[in-house]
Amino acid sequence: MRRFRSVPALWHKLSNSKRVRWPMAILAVFLVVTCINTALETPPDPLSSSGNVIPVIIDCTGTAQDGYALVLAGSVRGLDVRGVTTVYGDLPAGAASQNTLSLVDYIGLGCPVATGATSPLRRARISSTTASGAVGLCNVALPVPAQKLDERPAWQLIYDEAVAQNGKLQLICLGPLTNVATALQQYPDLAQKLAGITLLAGELEAGTADANALYDPHALDAVLHSGVPLLIVPFSAAASDTILLNPCPVASGQEPGTIHLPTAQLSEKEKQEAEKKIQEKAQKTGRAPAESSGEQLYWSDLLTPKSDVYDFLAGVQQYTDWQWKIEGDRDTANGLTFASMVPVLATAGRGSICSKVNRWVSVSTTGDDIGFVTFSEYRDKSGVKATVVTRTDRTRYLQAVENMSRAYT
DSSP states (O other), rough: OOOOSHHHHHHHHHTTTTHHHOOOOOOHEEEEEEEEHHHHHHHHTHHHHHHHHEEEEEEOOOOOOOOHHHHHHHHTTEEEEEEEEOSSSSSOOHHHHHHHHHHHHHHOOOEEEOOSSSSSSSSSOOOOOSSOOOSSSTTOOOOSSSSSOOOOOOOHHHHHHHHTTTTOOOEOOSSHHHHHHHHHHHOTGGGGGGGEEEEEESSSSOOOOOOOHHHHHHHHHHHTTTTTTEEEEOHHHHHHGGGGEEOOOOOOOTTTTSSSOOSOOOHHHHHHHHHHHHHHHHHHHEEEEEETTTTTTGGGGGOOOTTTTTHHHHHHOOOOOHHHHHOOOOOOOSSSSSSSSSHHHHHTTSSSSSEEEEEEEEEEEESTTTBBBEEEEOOSSOOEEEEEEEEEEEEHHHHHHHHHHHHHO
């Protein structure tokens, strides 16, 4: 048998053969059409970037909202999740660790999970409840994890990865900052080995305290003064832009697809008109867009049933809908906010999905206003300069939710 010295030589020989010329032409046309269809059907990736992959450790509390953030992080090509650490929050430390281990194994992140702090640095743990069910996962029963917890405490895992990543590691913190503050205390050279910390804390409105800052204000203060570059996501800047909605009754004449409050029951005619409008929009675009002209998809429409993580994503959605139907009132929207996803979006999006400003940030650690975070345009003695997220692009956020579900098919 005659051998060809190169692929181009083989291609030239085949393309000049009458027996294969037409089949190859048909194959070429098929491939072109397939690529075009794929491009049209695949929603744009709001987190796509040509930059280098960012190694991260995610510090979380094991709730359903944090679970969504982990699913998102695992779907983003620009992030390399090197580990996940757990901390108390709305859940005790043990429950947070078990939930997180189950989530990491279920998602397939393939990274170590280390248990962290069980209480704040200097004050007693504040008891709290979660709106995500008794065990914090909206009653979603995840498979028993094959993976085991890492033997290292959270702060050691953080330090080991910071050393291994040679100054490139970033931390994404979704709960109280006790683990990070402990790591900075245990390893004085850690601050110089971190590329940055993205944290969820504070309220932009004056005179209010968020849970993360209130749980451990001393830890937040230590991180603020660590010298590590900080990106801060206030809860108030993340909540309204990250709500995912379920269908619910709306007042007659109210625009379908906006945030609906249960002010009245829809008539059958109104239901049909709303459904017709949604279907017409889907036919025009080939797929229903994430958001257009104030109209948005419902939560369930963003989730792909073929996704390997669908049971978890849909379970949280269905539980939220069920809870609202039992306990909701006209002043609450039928949905759930996912502020925990914004630190992931802000880190992975490299500035393309979140609006940011520079502010002087401080936290009160004593008195009646303990846990209150102040964001000031002007320099003050106790403040530390940091980058603060003020808004999240809602259209891109909804696209990211849709894309993260598709990423696991």
